[in-house]
Amino acid sequence: MTLYRQLLLWMLIVFFVLISAVFAIQFNTTKDYLVHQQSKELSNAISSVGFALSPYLEDKDIVSAESVINATFDSSFYREVKLSLLDSDKKVVRQYPQTIAGVPDWFQTLVSIKPITQSTTLTSGWMQLADLTVTSSPETAYQQLWKATLQLMLGFIVCSIIGAIILSVILKKVLKPLKQIQESAKEMATQHFTSSLPTPSTRDLADVVTAFNSMSEQLQNHFEQQAQEADNLRIRAYQDPVSGLANRSYLMSKINSWLSRKPSGGMVLLKADAIEDSYAQYGYESGDKLVQDLSSRLKDLANDDVTIARLNQSEFALVSPNASKEELIQAGRKMLSMASDLNSDPLGIAPLHAAVGVVMCSANETISSLLSSADNSLTKARQEPKEPLAIIEPSDKKEMPTLGKQQWKALVEEAIANKLIHFTFQKAIDVANNTLHKEAFAYIKKDNQRYNAGQFLSAIEQLNEGAQFDRYIVEQLFERLENNPKSVPVAINITQSSINDTGFIRWLNSKLKSTPQLKERVLFELPEICFIKQIDNASLLCEIIHQNGFRFGIDNYGHNFSSTGYLSKLRPSYVKLDFAYTSQLDDQIKTDVLQSITRTANNLSVKTIATRVETAEQMDKLAAMDILGFQGFVTDQLKHEN
Numbered sequence: 083m084t085l086y087r088q089l090l091l092w093m094l095i096v097f098f099v100l101i102s103a104v105f106a107i108q109f110n111t112t113k114d115y116l117v118h119q120q121s122k123e124l125s126n127a128i129s130s131v132g133f134a135l136s137p138y139l140e141d142k143d144i145v146s147a148e149s150v151i152n153a154t155f156d157s158s159f160y161r162e163v164k165l166s167l168l169d170s171d172k173k174v175v176r177q178y179p180q181t182i183a184g185v186p187d188w189f190q191t192l193v194s195i196k197p198i199t200q201s202t203t204l205t206s207g208w209m210q211l212a213d214l215t216v217t218s219s220p221e222t223a224y225q226q227l228w229k230a231t232l233q234l235m236l237g238f239i240v241c242s243i244i245g246a247i248i249l250s251v252i253l254k255k256v257l258k259p260l261k262q263i264q265e266s267a268k269e270m271a272t273q274h275f276t277s278s279l280p281t282p283s284t285r286d287l288a289d290v291v292t293a294f295n296s297m298s299e300q301l302q303n304h305f306e307q308q309a310q311e312a313d314n315l316r317i318r319a320y321q322d323p324v325s326g327l328a329n330r331s332y333l334m335s336k337i338n339s340w341l342s343r344k345p346s347g348g349m350v351l352l353k354a355d356a357i358e359d360s361y362a363q364y365g366y367e368s369g370d371k372l373v374q375d376l377s378s379r380l381k382d383l384a385n386d387d388v389t390i391a392r393l394n395q396s397e398f399a400l401v402s403p404n405a406s407k408e409e410l411i412q413a414g415r416k417m418l419s420m421a422s423d424l425n426s427d428p429l430g431i432a433p434l435h436a437a438v439g440v441v442m443c444s445a446n447e448t449i450s451s452l453l454s455s456a457d458n459s460l461t462k463a464r465q466e467p468k469e470p471l472a473i474i475e476p477s478d479k480k481e482m483p484t485l486g487k488q489q490w491k492a493l494v495e496e497a498i499a500n501k502l503i504h505f506t507f508q509k510a511i512d513v514a515n516n517t518l519h520k521e522a523f524a525y526i527k528k529d530n531q532r533y534n535a536g537q538f539l540s541a542i543e544q545l546n547e548g549a550q551f552d553r554y555i556v557e558q559l560f561e562r563l564e565n566n567p568k569s570v571p572v573a574i575n576i577t578q579s580s581i582n583d584t585g586f587i588r589w590l591n592s593k594l595k596s597t598p599q600l601k602e603r604v605l606f607e608l609p610e611i612c613f614i615k616q617i618d619n620a621s622l623l624c625e626i627i628h629q630n631g632f633r634f635g636i637d638n639y640g641h642n643f644s645s646t647g648y649l650s651k652l653r654p655s656y657v658k659l660d661f662a663y664t665s666q667l668d669d670q671i672k673t674d675v676l677q678s679i680t681r682t683a684n685n686l687s688v689k690t691i692a693t694r695v696e697t698a699e700q701m702d703k704l705a706a707m708d709i710l711g712f713q714g715f716v717t718d719q720l721k722h723e724n
Contacts, residue, residue, distance in 0.1 A: 325377035333391035355435035444476030490541035548577030594630035656689035
């Protein structure tokens with residue numbers, strides 16, 4: 083029970099006792115008054131009737147005496163009247179039936195008002211004439227007391243209700259600062275810091291609120307400083323300080339992991355001669371400015387599948403797994419256009435001081451062969467008279483026929499219509515080998531040919547058609563979970579185009595409201611790039627997920643070299659680390675970066691999950707760095723309950 087309810091309950095009990103005491107006192111006072119009034123009226127009646135009867139009794143006129151008695155006494159106030167003549171045996175007795183109308187029997191049983199009997203001797207001078215005995219009736223007293231009781235009960239109930247409302251309002255107002263502290267403390271427990279609480283007028287509470295605000299501010303500054311230190315360490319290890327893009331070390335990690343997993347797609351290498359010339363002729367300040375101008379534009383090409391890095395002073399690389407030849411050429415032309423904007427040539431007649439080489443990845447590609455092919459493609463590009471762009475394609479494997487974006491779109495629509503989409507699942511486990519959840523990966527199977535999501539997602543993303551695909555995936559997986567109540571939680575990936583689709587967000591909100599029974603068994607994974615490029619839409623979607631009691635995680639965490647400060651605001655359940663951070667555990671600098679990132683997330687109660695964990699040895703090393711979850715080849719080898 084809350085403090086507010088306890089205080090209100092005890093105050094109401096005290097108030098009820100006081101009102102009850104007032105009720106009991108008033109009730110007894112009224113009862114005593116009515117009994118006293120009954121006795122007084124009886125005395126007055128006997129006195130007055132005695133004077134009226136004496137002349138008739140002296141004259142022996144019994145008939146007139148009876149008339150006086152009948153006229154004086156009625157059944158409402160008197161139960162019995164008895165006149166006994168002293169000089170004879172004659173008696174006049176009048177008895178009135180007792181029916182107390184309008185008063186419940188239980189009230190008469192509970193409250194006792196006894197009749198009063200008084201006697202007097204009627205005289206004439208020194209002569210005693212008769213004895214008069216009168217017994218009162220409690221009927222009127224009962225009726226008046228019952229009426230007064232009803233009025234007291236009504237007043238008691240009304241006062242109790244009004245008093246309870248007033249006490250509730252006053253107590254709620256007085257305890258409002260404590261309620262604010264409670265809510266703020268709950269938020270602080272989840273590392274979600276709110277603005278400072280207003281200082282109340284109550285002196286005692288003002289001291290508490292002031293101390294709480296100070297503690298909250300210090301704790302918030304501590305977390306922000308820790309997150310900033312993690313960002314700074316990560317930047318020094320993996321980010322080029324001038325351009326803000328990935329450095330050569332990070333790119334090599336990405337390429338090495340990419341080439342080890344049946345690679346597709348390719349690499350684009352840009353050589354910007356204008357930057358090299360600027361460094362040579364005008365110094366580092368001028369050259370750095372051109373690098374920053376170009377890098378800010380190149381970042382527009384980045385997403386969770388695309389890595390952009392600065393290799394050296396004037397060379398920039400773009401690695402895009404799963405991209406087609408046409409998409410890589412298009413990306414290369416965009417990079418050429420961005421490099422051309424560095425030249426001060428308003429007439430557009432100066433030669434372009436840049437070249438782009440495109441390399442399509444082959445099955446047996448190595449890092450050295452890929453970079454060598456990229457250098458060769460640059461040399462070849464400089465020999466092109468019309469456009470300094472060249473492409474080197476693999477000759478040692480038979481390429482599968484590639485599809486254009488519209489063809490991929492048509493294939494996806496056909497797969498949705500004909501239910502050709504199937505799922506594979508990969509578990510995420512904790513250090514005790516318990517399953518945290520399983521991530522769903524969709525693929526299309528048509529005519530004995532299998533198309534993985536990585537092959538077509540890029541195309542439908544570029545066409546902003548991801549919402550239709552995600553709706554189908556969510557519907558299918560929700561149906562599976564409803565039919566299999568013993569299944570472990572399932573993580574569903576949401577595409578970037580869906581996050582930017584308000585129609586999809588409204589649809590998902592309705593879907594989540596209609597299926598509250600799945601809130602503990604469904605998680606949504608959102609790509610980190612959305613929290614950088616579309617933070618408003620991503621925040622809206624996260625808020626809707628939270629409001630409906632569901633959870634979400636962030637995929638490719640750390641890929642885009644952004645600040646990790648958004649974690650405390652959005653409160654994801656987990657983050658899946660970009661595999662570039664977990665692939666080189668023998669490098670102490672990179673290990674320090676990984677531990678710093680992990681510590682930042684863990685301090686915010688956000689679970690960190692390492693992806694592409696290949697061996698048990700790698701898993702043990704990651705566990706020693708306080709990483710709480712693992713996903714990859716090693717988890718597929720362990721048997722868990724689905």
